[in-house]
Amino acid sequence: MAAPVTLPVFGTHDWQRIFECVIAAFLLLVLLTHPKGFSFSTIARQLTPAIGVLLLILATASVIRARQSMWALVELALVVACIGASVTIATQRRTRGVGLDKLLFILAASICALKCIQFGAASLAAFVSGYPTLDIDFLLDGFSNKRFYGQFQTFTLPLLVLPLLSPAPIQGRKTWALVLLCCWWMIAISSGTRGTWLGMAGAVAVICLCGPHGRRWIGWQALAAVLGLTLYWCLFSVLPGYLGIEVTNFAGDRLSTSLSARDIIWHQAWEMIKQRPLLGYGPMHFADIPNSVAAHPHQAILQWASEWGIPSALLVGWLVLRGLWATLLLIRKKSISSEPVDLLRLCLFASLIGALTQSMVDGVIVMPYSQLWLAIVAGWLLGVHEYRDEPQLISRKLYGAWLALLITAVGYLGYVVIRDSPHLEQRQQAFIKEYGGRFQPRFWMQGVIAKSAHSLLEPTNAASFSEERPK
Secondary structure: OOHHHHOHHHOOHHHHHHHHHHHHHHHHHHHHHOOOHHHHHHHHHHOOHHHHHHHHHHHHHHHHHOOOHHHHHHHHHHHHHHHHHHHHHHHHHHHHOHHHHHHHHHHHHHHHHHHHHHHHHHHHHHHHOOOOEEEHHHHOOOOOOHHHHHHHHHHHOOHHHHHHHOOOOOHHHHHHHHHHHHHHHHHHHHHOOHHHHHHHHHHHHHHOOOHHHHHHHHHHHHHHHHHHHHHHHHHHHHHHHHHOOEEEOOHHHHOOOOOOOHHHHHHHHHHHHHHOOOOOOOOOHHHHOOOOOOOOOOOHHHHHHHHHOHHHHHHHHHHHHHHHHHHHHHHHHOOOOOOHHHHHHHHHHHHHHHHHHHOOOOOOOOOHHHHHHHHHHHHHHHHOOOOOOOOOOOOHHHHHHHHHHHHHHHHHHHHHHHHHHHHHHHHHHHHHHHOOOOOOOOOOOOOOOOOOHHHOOHHHOHHHOOOOOOO
16 A cells, blocks of 8 residues: 555556556455455445446446447446445454554554655755755655645545544654644645645534534644644745745645636536436546546546436435435534544544545546545445444345456456556557647546547537646
């Protein structure tokens, strides 16, 4: 989990996609080799298999109707693999208990700590290098775009508060937890990613309804954000001024209310919805209509409705809202409990709310590392949920069908990785030759799947496309 964002060789979008597929295969192996028992049946029942079957039927119809069914099938396989990863994590959490909680939290905290060390080392190197300018963007390594870095921070900022909420008087651990949280906020401010700030604002707005521990969570986040902002000001304003170094890509320069060309891709998605409202253009097929901005709409609802259809978007939205509402009710019911699992549930809920909020303006459901953390957080939250009804075993046929679907999806993703990975550079060069300009990530870094520029939709008014990229 740490390798794709801490080792430079694996920091590109394409390597992170390959890594995501490898993790999906590993979690499938875990699911096949470990007992499923009551935990899987409980989770499957709560997710309403009938709706899942209906969604699969709609998705299959959308894939068949799509202009490039093979690419549409890749997106469907990716969604199935992510759901499988979430279910596997949930079942393992219900089987292994709090031991897995500790492991997953240590994993998240360790990755954040490693990124803080890398940021600090890069900053120190920049200050002692003797160069008259300092570009903050060069300090944000591990991702092909700093907005993707911000998505990962939206997932992890809410989790890092967990040790600070614990009633146990372990001052040393709490001190280090606060230091890590402050540094993580400082890096989030450095990136200037407005989607992260919006996601955290959304999390705060919901967590304030979650009782005294929710308010304590907000208090710790506010304190860490203020300290992080102070640290950022000292490090990139006061110190450079003293040393005579000019700072570029300062976070304050990104404070604006502009849509950063999102209006163009949102308009394209809306036109797609109006033209094919029932089944959409097909999974991944926003990337089949080239534009000069992006290969996805940077808005989760518009993306799902334009590619999968309005009925599918409504069903998925209902499932998400149902799960969020059930979790909120459980958190409020246990609002005064200081049990570790209840505090963890609060932090996971904040993480998921933040990510879903950011997905309204960013590609959280598209980027590989973000998809992986979305699967982890959602599965972890499912695993710690308390269900009212006694578990009932689901039929072997249903479980077998689910396993067959998951094996097929992961196998197809493996085939696509093996097929494409040796030729990604040639694919990128061909795109540059035909379209020119920069890459637009979707499944691969060059994510446009259109075969011809003539597939451009007329209603999108291609002549008005801006070269400005979403921020």
